[in-house]
Amino acid sequence: MDKQDALRLYGNVDIREVQLAFRQPGRVTQMAFDEGDSVTAGARLATLDAQPYRDALAAAQAQVQVAQAELAKLRRGLRPQEITQAREALRQAQALALDAERNFQRQNGLLASGASSQRTVDAARTARDQAAAGVESAKAALSQASEGFRKEDIEAAQARLAAAQAAAAQAATSLTDTELTAPSDGTIIARVREPGSMVASQSTVYSLSLDKPVYVRAYVGERDLGRIAPGTAVHVKSDSGEKVYRGQIGFISPRAEFTPKTVETTDLRTDLVYRLRIVIDEADSDAALRQGMPVTIAVDAQPAAGARAGER
Numbered sequence: 001m002d003k004q005d006a007l008r009l010y011g012n013v014d015i016r017e018v019q020l021a022f023r024q025p026g027r028v029t030q031m032a033f034d035e036g037d038s039v040t041a042g043a044r045l046a047t048l049d050a051q052p053y054r055d056a057l058a059a060a061q062a063q064v065q066v067a068q069a070e071l072a073k074l075r076r077g078l079r080p081q082e083i084t085q086a087r088e089a090l091r092q093a094q095a096l097a098l099d100a101e102r103n104f105q106r107q108n109g110l111l112a113s114g115a116s117s118q119r120t121v122d123a124a125r126t127a128r129d130q131a132a133a134g135v136e137s138a139k140a141a142l143s144q145a146s147e148g149f150r151k152e153d154i155e156a157a158q159a160r161l162a163a164a165q166a167a168a169a170q171a172a173t174s175l176t177d178t179e180l181t182a183p184s185d186g187t188i189i190a191r192v193r194e195p196g197s198m199v200a201s202q203s204t205v206y207s208l209s210l211d212k213p214v215y216v217r218a219y220v221g222e223r224d225l226g227r228i229a230p231g232t233a234v235h236v237k238s239d240s241g242e243k244v245y246r247g248q249i250g251f252i253s254p255r256a257e258f259t260p261k262t263v264e265t266t267d268l269r270t271d272l273v274y275r276l277r278i279v280i281d282e283a284d285s286d287a288a289l290r291q292g293m294p295v296t297i298a299v300d301a302q303p304a305a306g307a308r309a310g311e312r
Helices: 051-076 080-111 118-147 151-176 222-227 305-311
Strands: 007-021 026-031 044-048 179-181 186-191 204-221 233-238 244-258 272-280 294-299
Touching: 007 272, 044 204, 051 151, 080 118, 204 222, 204 244, 204 294, 222 272, 233 272
Parallel strands: none
Antiparallel strands: 007 204, 007 294, 026 044, 044 179, 186 204, 204 272, 233 244, 233 294, 244 272
């Protein structure tokens, strides 16, 4: 490629940082790493006092057991002894109703001869009616005991069990959240808390600089915009070393902006430029690329289409 075809850009290393925090409040019991330590994904960085969350989980699990027992009781229905009691209560009510009916018939027969009074007959009739009502009530109780509990009662018990299980799952999640782990490989750049500190949820405990991916923020002038595209290969070099890093353009901003003061180019500061995000190949990235480091980017670009047409 001819030197005059080469496109050279300037930018700065942009390494992503993560502010790590507990999702639950509590007292910090352990801070396992210091500033500058390298950590791997999944490493336990810090812990909270977990006893309150273990107690909450135990209480939630007990509520699940209670709900399970209530549902099982409703599904099985009444015990055989209770059904037997209901059947015997019906027999007793039927016997009382039969005796009340006989007494009414006897008193009613004596009324014509004057051996019984109207008051006595009315009292016998009332007793007969009450005994008949008692039989119907006993029949209903036996039917309910035999059929078991209503479908709606069972469904309500199932809902209570589901709610208890959800509460137990939430308590288990809260217990798990008492451990703070690294989301990916990186370097601790700030240790914000110490053991014994009380922290609120979402309160930063560590700041982690991610090892990968490594980006470069750069800008391209409007005149050279047609010479690049997402996926265009580039070579990146810093002023502090001789290593050349491979990468590619991952993003070109659709919006123009004025050249920022941090961009070192020979063009006028008032020129419009477009922001680029360059992704360094993971196989090439290393610790030598640090946050904010100025770099030079050589783009494997071709002349713009308009320029080639003019040459012809």
